[in-house]
Amino acid sequence: MPDGINNHQAQGGAAPQFDAIIVGAGFSGLYQLHQLRDQLGLNVLVIEAGDDVGGTWYWNRYPGARCDSESHYYSYSFSRALQEEWRWSERYPEHGEIRRYLAHVADRFDLRRNISLNTRLTAARWDEAGNRWLIDTDTRGTLSATVFITAVGCLSAANIPQIPGLDTFKGAWHHTGRWPHQGVDFTGKRVGLIGTGSTGIQATPVIAQQAAQLTVFQRTANYSIPARNRPLTDEEWSEIQDSYEAIRERARSSTNGHPFVIFDKSALDVSPAERSRRYEEAWARGGLGFRAAFNDLLKNPAANATASDFIRAKIAEIVRDPATAAKLTPTDHPFASKRPPVDTDYFDTFNRANVTLVDIKATPIERIEARGIQTTETLHELDIIVFATGFDALTGPLLALEISGAGGHNLRQDWAAGPRSYLGLQPPHYPNMFTITGPGSPSVLTNMPVAIEQHTQWITACISYMRAHGFVRIETSEEEAGTWVAKVNAAANATLLPMANSSWYLGANVPGKPRVFMPYAGGMAHYARICDEVARDGYRGFTLSRARQVA
Ligand code: NA7
Numbered sequence: 001m002p003d004g005i006n007n008h009q010a011q012g013g014a015a016p017q018f019d020a021i022i023v024g025a026g027f028s029g030l031y032q033l034h035q036l037r038d039q040l041g042l043n044v045l046v047i048e049a050g051d052d053v054g055g056t057w058y059w060n061r062y063p064g065a066r067c068d069s070e071s072h073y074y075s076y077s078f079s080r081a082l083q084e085e086w087r088w089s090e091r092y093p094e095h096g097e098i099r100r101y102l103a104h105v106a107d108r109f110d111l112r113r114n115i116s117l118n119t120r121l122t123a124a125r126w127d128e129a130g131n132r133w134l135i136d137t138d139t140r141g142t143l144s145a146t147v148f149i150t151a152v153g154c155l156s157a158a159n160i161p162q163i164p165g166l167d168t169f170k171g172a173w174h175h176t177g178r179w180p181h182q183g184v185d186f187t188g189k190r191v192g193l194i195g196t197g198s199t200g201i202q203a204t205p206v207i208a209q210q211a212a213q214l215t216v217f218q219r220t221a222n223y224s225i226p227a228r229n230r231p232l233t234d235e236e237w238s239e240i241q242d243s244y245e246a247i248r249e250r251a252r253s254s255t256n257g258h259p260f261v262i263f264d265k266s267a268l269d270v271s272p273a274e275r276s277r278r279y280e281e282a283w284a285r286g287g288l289g290f291r292a293a294f295n296d297l298l299k300n301p302a303a304n305a306t307a308s309d310f311i312r313a314k315i316a317e318i319v320r321d322p323a324t325a326a327k328l329t330p331t332d333h334p335f336a337s338k339r340p341p342v343d344t345d346y347f348d349t350f351n352r353a354n355v356t357l358v359d360i361k362a363t364p365i366e367r368i369e370a371r372g373i374q375t376t377e378t379l380h381e382l383d384i385i386v387f388a389t390g391f392d393a394l395t396g397p398l399l400a401l402e403i404s405g406a407g408g409h410n411l412r413q414d415w416a417a418g419p420r421s422y423l424g425l426q427p428p429h430y431p432n433m434f435t436i437t438g439p440g441s442p443s444v445l446t447n448m449p450v451a452i453e454q455h456t457q458w459i460t461a462c463i464s465y466m467r468a469h470g471f472v473r474i475e476t477s478e479e480e481a482g483t484w485v486a487k488v489n490a491a492a493n494a495t496l497l498p499m500a501n502s503s504w505y506l507g508a509n510v511p512g513k514p515r516v517f518m519p520y521a522g523g524m525a526h527y528a529r530i531c532d533e534v535a536r537d538g539y540r541g542f543t544l545s546r547a548r549q550v551a
Contacts, residue, residue, distance in 0.1 A: 014144075020463070021135050021145035022046045023121050023401065026055015028436040028452040029151035030102060031076060034109050035460040040467070045145070046115040047137060053106045053115065056153045057098040061183075062176035062386070063210075064202035065095040066229070068288055068342045069447045072240045073259055075101065076449060077248045082108065087237060092229045092287075092342075116140060123402040124148055126431060131473055131547075133432065146472065147463060148433045150398055154444045157396030159389050159510055161194070165367040165374075173385040176203060184384065186211040192373050192380055194365075195388035196222050197504075198341040203388055205349040215356045215380050217365065217373065220338075220502050221330040223311045227342040228286030255523035257442070257450030260292040267294035267303035279310045291336050298336055298495050308335040318347040325350075327359045337500035339444070393504045394439040394518045395419050405430040406475070418507075418516030422476040422484050422541055423531060425455070431475035434459045439518040440488050444505070446524045454528050461535060471544040480541040491522035 020036050022029045025048035036042045050058040057065075067074045071088035086101060093101070106112050116137075123136040133148040158177040166173065174184060176199045191211040193200055196218045208214045232240075240247070250259035267275055275294075282293040296303040312329050319325035328347060349355055363377040372382035395415060403411040409429035414420065421427045424441025425434055436455045437443040443451055466474060492498050497505060498517055507513035520527055534540045 015134060015142045016144065017132070018045045018143065018145040019043045020045075020147040020149060021133065021143060022149045022151050023124075023135075024048060024055055024151035024153060025050070025053040025106075025115050025117070026057070026151065026153055027076075027102065027449055028153070028456060029053075029055065030105055030109075030111055031078065031452065032149055032151055032436065032456040032459065033111055033114055035456055036463065037114060038109070039460060040464055042463075044114055045143065046111075046151075047119045047121050047135070047143075048115055048117050049120040051118050052099070052103065053112075053117075054099045054102050055151075056155060057095050057102065059156065059177050059179070060199075061095055061179040061181065062174075062199065062203050062388070063184075063186075063206035064204075064344070065176070065179075065199075066092050066202060066227075067095075067098060068092065068198065068227070069258065069449075070287065071097070071232070072244075073247060073251050073447060074098075074449060076105065076453065077251075078453060083244060084241065088232060090229055090231050092227055121401055124404070124433075126405045126433075128406055131431075146432060149436060149459065150401065150434070150438070151436045152397040152401070154394045154397070154437055154448075155391040157392040157400055158387075159392050159396075160387055161389055162511075163365055163368050165369050168370050169368050169372075169385065170370045171372075171383045171385065173387065175387040175389070176200075177391060186384065188212050189383040190372075190381060191215070191384045191386060192217060192382040193386040193388055194360075194373075195390060196220065197388065197390050198339060199390065200388035201341040201343045201346045203386065204355075205343070205345045207386065208349045208352055208355050211354065211384075213354050213356070215358055215373075215382070216350075217358050217360050218327065219360050220332065221328050222338070222341055223308065223330050223335045224341040224343045224346050225288070225290045225311070226283065226286045227344050228284075229344055251447060251450050252454075252528070253525045255525065257446035257448070257524045258288060258292075260289045262292040262295050264295055266296045266300065267306045268296075268300070270294075275306055276310070279307065283310075283314065287342050288340065291340065298497065301334065301496060301499075304334040304336070304496055311335060315347055318351075320351050324357050327357055333500035333502075334496050337496045337498075338503045339505070390504055390509055392510045392513065393507070394443065395507070395513075396510070398435060398438065403430065403433070405433070416514070418485075418514045419518060420478075420481040420485055422480040423534065424484075424488075424520060425458070425531075426474075426476050426542070428476050428478045428481045431473050434462075440484060441520055442522075442524045442527050443519045445519045445521055450524060454524070454531070458531050458535065462539065465535070465539070466544060469544070470546050472547050473545040474539065474542050476542050484541075487522070488520050489517060491520055492517035495521050497521055 019042035029046050033046050036044045071093040120138045125134045127134050133145050135143045158175045190213045192215045194217040247259045278293050282290045316325050363375040366374045373380045406429050419439035421440040424438045502508050
């Protein structure tokens with residue numbers, strides 16, 4: 001049992017009191033704990049619903065689950081010793097390797113003694129009289145903390161479509177984000193997979209190798225770039241070690257937290273021959289760095305069209321059946337306006353005899369019945385259904401916490417028309433609460449560890465400042481949140497990102513969710529500068545109060 005709980009329960013009486021409670025033990029929760037406990041000396045508790053650390057990677061164990069950021073920079077940069085001692089095995093880290101890395105971090109920094117596993121937060125309530133948060137949990141009763149920090153990730157609330165008849169299905173079904181820890185054996189099975197986002201695109205080739213028959217139900221065709229995953233050689237690893245600081249610096253000073261060198265020209269300012277050469281090179285290199293082939297792919301529709309056309313031509317080249325190739329070809333949104341997947345043999349998998357593609361825009365799913373999925377065309381008989389249908393992204397994990405703030409405010413009501421938050425760090429009416437990589441921050445538009453390190457370090461500095469100056473309460477206002485939301489909208493509108501109608505960046509994948517562009521698209525480095533200036537100006541936009549003003 002974590003130290004803090006022991007100490008306080010031994011004293012008996014009121015809710016055990018912590019300086020800070022963090023919810024979630026993934027990348028952000030672990031590092032936030034390390035900073036608050038080991039730099040500031042606070043009494044901190046992390047609450048985690050899973051039975052181990054790992055966050056997103058604790059839950060996402062589906063076949064092919066792997067990060068799209070490259071391993072050497074999908075990692076913490078705060079500890080040189082950690083960076084030197086952890087040797088990643090492949091270009092992209094597989095889910096199990098990321099869990100081993102985070103478990104190593106938890107052990108190395110002795111974090112586990114302040115983490116309460118198998119503990120679910122059921123509600124968080126601001127207690128005005130006590131100037132603190134009351135945190136209800138399912139196994140440890142009510143706890144209290146001066147500061148409440150959400151480290152719940154952006155993609156943790158599974159989106160399971162309400163398809164009529166799912167409860168009558170005689171086979172097994174699984175959502176990729178809640179994958180059974182013992183795995184799923186597809187041998188000899190007829191498998192249906194719904195969803196062709198990053199997850200479906202990673203899982204399809206792996207399931208196809210094992211299943212007797214795989215039917216992929218596609219609503220929106222997607223662009224995908226080959227990952228070109230491979231083991232990292234010792235030579236590559238030592239090159240990475242030699243230039244690690246430069247790689248980290250490049251990632252931090254970039255727009256998206258990736259250390260890509262963006263070619264500093266428009267796709268329209270080079271000859272067609274050079275353009276194709278550059279795209280071919282980027283395709284051969286593989287990965288999300290394809291977007292860096294030119295500097296305006298996300299800003300200029302005509303420039304973007306050259307990249308979109310290039311990928312469409314590749315799909316036509318790879319997929320042998322022209323009718324299947326046509327169905328797989330995205331036509332309704334520009335490349336990278338939805339999160340671009342990277343894949344290993346995705347398009348090629350549709351050349352296999354045991355794989356079928358069903359275009360459910362043309363022949364929609366009517367219902368699920370005992371034997372399988374009934375579309376308007378036919379019944380697809382199945383033994384297993386895999387929902388690769390994504391997440392109630394960004395706001396979903398926060399709203400699930402049932403948070404109520406000052407003055408009777410409730411986050412669900414406050415965000416009914418879309419998230420409102422200052423810097424994506426704190427909503428108005430929720431004093432002393434911080435949301436790591438919350439809506440309104442760059443979050444999912446970046447290589448997450450960069451955004452996480454920036455946010456947690458900013459929060460730590462803020463709490464440190466408050467303690468040094470005797471402040472016990474920090475809150476922002478409706479006005480500040482409104483101004484920031486307008487900036488978030490303006491940043492998105494300066495890009496092609498809002499052009500994808502079905503994007504989860506817009507909440508469009510979840511029926512009934514307000515259509516609001518949620519992450520801040522103004523660039524990671526620019527965002528970090530704004531946060532630094534806010535701090536330098538004495539936390540401009542926040543009101544800080546001392547105890548007697550609060551009472
Ligand atoms: P995504 O990217 O949200 O993809 C979900 C997929 O599921 C996508 O193809 C959706 O089609 C499809 N979908 C969602 N709801 C339905 C229903 N009701 N019927 C049929 N198809 C549906 O989630 P992922 O898990 O793939 O990736 C999430 C992120 O994780 C990824 O971007 C990386 O950042 C890592 P749609 O496109 O909405 O038409």
